[in-house]
Amino acid sequence: MVRSWLLCTTVALVTLAAGCSARSTSASAAATPSAVRGRPIFAANCAACHGVRGQGSVLGPSLRAHRRTFASILRIVTDPESPMPKLYPGTLTAEQVRDVSAYVESL
Ligand code: HEC
CATH class of the missing domain: 1.10.760.10 (Cytochrome c-like domain)
Structure with missing residues (x-):
């Protein structure tokens, strides 16, 4: 139970981080x-x-x-x-x- 919660949280964090960095890269390219x-x-x-x-x-x-x-x-x-x-x-x-x-x- 604790293991699957940890896995879930890790996946969510990685997805969030990847999503954020992809967005900021394209936004800064468009903004300059x-x-x-x-x-x-x-x-x-x-x-x-x-x-x-x-x-x-x-x-x-x-x-x-x-x-x-x-x-x-x-x-x-x-x-x-x-x-x-x-x-x-x-x-x-x-x-x-x-x-x-x-x-x-x-x-
Ligand atoms: C075939 C000729 C031609 C080309 C190629 C051309 N223009 Fe023009 N441009 C004109 C003419 C003619 C006007 C005036 C249009 C009008 O009567 O308002 C104009 C107007 C402008 C204006 C407004 C000028 C002002 O302050 O009133 C800008 C800014 C401008 N052009 C930028 C560009 C840019 C940047 C490019 C290239 C991506 C470009 N033009 C390509 C003919 C051209």
């Missing part, structure tokens, strides 16, 4: 958008219209003209006004969208 990772994503997907440093071109406005928040950039990239192409979902992953938004915010 990286401007460093976003830079090459911007070069490949955005610079043709917005310029290599976000200064703008005939195809797209300067991204330095307005100081936008991360959340507002994220919203524009996720749901852009025409003629800006919708690159998510499809071309970019959710993580790449966060990274490129962090990069644009840093410009």
Whole structure:
């Protein structure tokens, strides 16, 4: 009786610990958008219209003209006004969208 209670408690604790660590790993990965990772994503997907440093071109406005928040950039990239192409979902992953938004915010 005592043995089976011990076994049960051990299994429950191990399951709890595994569940917690798995959750915190994915949450922290999602919570840290990286401007460093976003830079090459911007070069490949955005610079043709917005310029290599976000200064703008005939195809797209300067991204330095307005100081936008991360959340507002994220919203524009996720749901852009025409003629800006919708690159998510499809071309970019959710993580790449966060990274490129962090990069644009840093410009
Ligand atoms: C084909 C050209 C093109 C590409 C590629 C493109 N954009 Fe745009 N983008 C535009 C145009 C045009 C607008 C202005 C849309 C409008 O009329 O509101 C715009 C608007 C924006 C704005 C809002 C600018 C402001 O402050 O008003 C942001 C932020 C932005 N783009 C970010 C990005 C990012 C990040 C990428 C790459 C993932 C990207 N764009 C790719 C053409 C482009």
